[in-house]
Amino acid sequence: xxxxxxxxxxxxRYFQCPxxxxxxxxxxxxxxxxxxxxxxxxxxxxxxASLLTVDPSILEGxxxxxxxxxxxxxxxxxxxxxxxxANLYASTLxxxxxxxxxxxxxxxxxxxFSSDRISVYTQRNSGWHNGHLLFExxxxxxxxxxxxxxxxxxxxxxxxxxxxEALQDLGTxxxxxxxxxxxxGGPGSCVAVVLLGMDTSLLMTLTSRPELLDAxxxxxxxxxxxxPSRDIDLEDVDNRAREIIHEANNPLSTVQNYLKVLSxxxxxxxxxxxxxxxxxxxxxxxxDIIRSFRDIPESAGKGQxxxxxxxxxxxxxxxxxxxxxxxxxxxxxxxQALAAIGxxxxxxxxxxxxxxxxxxxxxxxxITLKTESNLVSQGNHWVEVTIIDSGPGIQTGVGDIFERxxxxxxxxxxxxxxxxxxxLTERSGGFVSYRTSPEGSEFRITLKQASS
Numbered sequence: 001x002x003x004x005x006x007x008x009x010x011x012x013r014y015f016q017c018p019x020x021x022x023x024x025x026x027x028x029x030x031x032x033x034x035x036x037x038x039x040x041x042x043x044x045x046x047x048x049a050s051l052l053t054v055d056p057s058i059l060e061g062x063x064x065x066x067x068x069x070x071x072x073x074x075x076x077x078x079x080x081x082x083x084x085x086a087n088l089y090a091s092t093l094x095x096x097x098x099x100x101x102x103x104x105x106x107x108x109x110x111x112x113f114s115s116d117r118i119s120v121y122t123q124r125n126s127g128w129h130n131g132h133l134l135f136e137x138x139x140x141x142x143x144x145x146x147x148x149x150x151x152x153x154x155x156x157x158x159x160x161x162x163x164x165e166a167l168q169d170l171g172t173x174x175x176x177x178x179x180x181x182x183x184x185g186g187p188g189s190c191v192a193v194v195l196l197g198m199d200t201s202l203l204m205t206l207t208s209r210p211e212l213l214d215a216x217x218x219x220x221x222x223x224x225x226x227x228p229s230r231d232i233d234l235e236d237v238d239n240r241a242r243e244i245i246h247e248a249n250n251p252l253s254t255v256q257n258y259l260k261v262l263s264x265x266x267x268x269x270x271x272x273x274x275x276x277x278x279x280x281x282x283x284x285x286x287x288d289i290i291r292s293f294r295d296i297p298e299s300a301g302k303g304q305x306x307x308x309x310x311x312x313x314x315x316x317x318x319x320x321x322x323x324x325x326x327x328x329x330x331x332x333x334x335x336q337a338l339a340a341i342g343x344x345x346x347x348x349x350x351x352x353x354x355x356x357x358x359x360x361x362x363x364x365x366x367i368t369l370k371t372e373s374n375l376v377s378q379g380n381h382w383v384e385v386t387i388i389d390s391g392p393g394i395q396t397g398v399g400d401i402f403e404r405x406x407x408x409x410x411x412x413x414x415x416x417x418x419x420x421x422x423x424l425t426e427r428s429g430g431f432v433s434y435r436t437s438p439e440g441s442e443f444r445i446t447l448k449q450a451s452s
Contacts, residue, residue: 016210019047034059101223108219109196112212117170117197121146128193133166142166145177146190151213152177153203170197176206178213180220191224252287256280278318285344306450307346309337309371309383316350317369326363332370339383339447341428346447349424350385352417353443357389365390373449381449382430386442394436402432421445 014025015032022033034048038059049056102120110116121128127136128146135142141163145152153176154167167175180192194216198206206212259280266272310333321329339346357367370386394401402422421443425432430447 019044019051022051104223105194105220108216109194112216113196113198113202113206115196115198115202117172117175119166119170119195121193121195122191130166130195132169133162135162135166137162141175141177142193142195145179145193149179149181149190151179155200155203166195167197170195172197172199174198174200174203176203178216178220180217180224182221182224192220194220252283252290256283259283275318275322278315281315282319282347285347288344305340305342305345307339307341307343309339309346309385309447310334312343312346313350313369313371313385316347317354317367319351320354320358327358327361328364328366330366330368332368334371334373337371337373337383337385338450339428339430340450341424341430341447345424345428349421349445350387352421353387353445356417357387357391357441360391361389362391375446375449383447383449385445385447387445388440388442390440393438393441394434401434 014022014029015036017033019033019037022030030051034052037043037048045056045059048059052059102118105120106116106118109118119130121130121133121135121142123129123146124134127134128142129135137143137160138147139158140160141152141154141157144157154163154174159167164173167173175195175197178194178196179190180194182189182191259276263273263276266276313333314331317329317331320327354367354369361367366389368386368388370384370388372384372386373381375382375384402418422432425445425447428447430445432443432445434441434443436442
């Protein structure tokens with residue numbers, strides 16, 4: 001007789017559960033559970049008999065742990081596995097000194113489970129977050145694993161829509177949520193949940209290999225407990241920083257030269273001259289930012305200065321507006337708007353906000369740029385810059401969008417732009433706010449007004 005795959009999966013997954021929870025399961029599950037219990041030193045004979053619905057006397061003669069003689073090959077296998085786990089643990093901690101925690105866990109996952117489809121969720125006030133998705137509902141895989149302190153798989157647990165989205169992001173429809181516990185104290189000690197994507201066959205294999213889950217949790221616990229120790233040679237860092245600055249400035253200088261040649265070829269009356277000047281100005285600003293890293297202490301207070309807000313925002317917007325036939329730019333600028341902020345800092349703020357808006361808009365959408373000055377609050381005068389778009393708005397559940405690493409976008413620098421906006425604005429003594437809806441988003445930058 002061929003045993004159905006689902007029944008075999010049930011048996012392998014649940015045979016170690018408490019006997020009283022197994023009533024109604026398939027006979028194979030019950031038999032495996034009873035066999036395991038009868039090998040204990042003090043087996044629960046009545047519980048076994050109740051599960052199999054047989055007389056307890058039938059099982060009494062089967063109770064007791066049989067004497068086992070381990071073959072040398074079995075001893076060698078166990079020793080090899082223990083040694084391999086120890087080596088993997090040690091090598092992982094060495095990796096932690098050169099790469100971030102997620103990359104380390106990905107390496108461990110590949111070694112143990114042959115899968116690098118992994119996402120790490122850490123706790124926020126309102127739920128569990130991986131920098132993109134926020135899990136708050138208790139029915140989800142991630143929250144269930146965190147609250148119970150036990151692995152939760154898609155085979156044994158009904159998925160929510162967000163579970164499905166999270167696994168789709170990993171390129172799969174099946175997976176398992178593994179809680180990382182700092183000690184054996186139960187779910188209260190969970191510091192992270194690792195969502196591992198894998199196909200069904202691998203997931204079934206994993207459920208019959210609890211030692212692999214134990215090994216993963218042990219290594220993950222070590223990564224969260226031990227702060228990587230890096231012996232930093234400040235002189236080496238400084239030398240390398242200067243090399244990078246030099247290497248970065250070389251291509252910028254080359255592009256500047258190409259722009260000058262192109263400008264000469266086109267002639268002074270060509271329509272593209274203003275665009276070339278804007279590009280050249282932005283390249284020079286990038287070069288200034290790179291050069292500022294040569295002496296960080298001297299550039300730490302760079303946020304101060306006086307900026308012509310109207311002129312700067314027109315300069316930045318022209319990089320996105322000119323030649324863009326699909327998005328409409330509207331300008332509602334006050335007669336004069338001078339703010340107490342460095343011009344480069346404000347241009348960076350405007351660039352990040354306008355760039356974010358343009359990337360989310362569809363043909364026919366619009367961006368409105370507004371400035372207001374002489375706003376009085378608590379005896380101070382302020383300048384307010386508002387950037388409004390008619391896009392789809394910011395999706396809910398992403399967390400604090402001004403926090404570094406929080407983003408709805410993918411990529412190595414996702415979640416950096418708005419964090420920079422907040423940092424530069426607050427460094428100059430101003431503040432930033434926003435509101436969003438399905439009809440669009442609105443960002444307000446409020447800065448101290450400078451005297452003319």
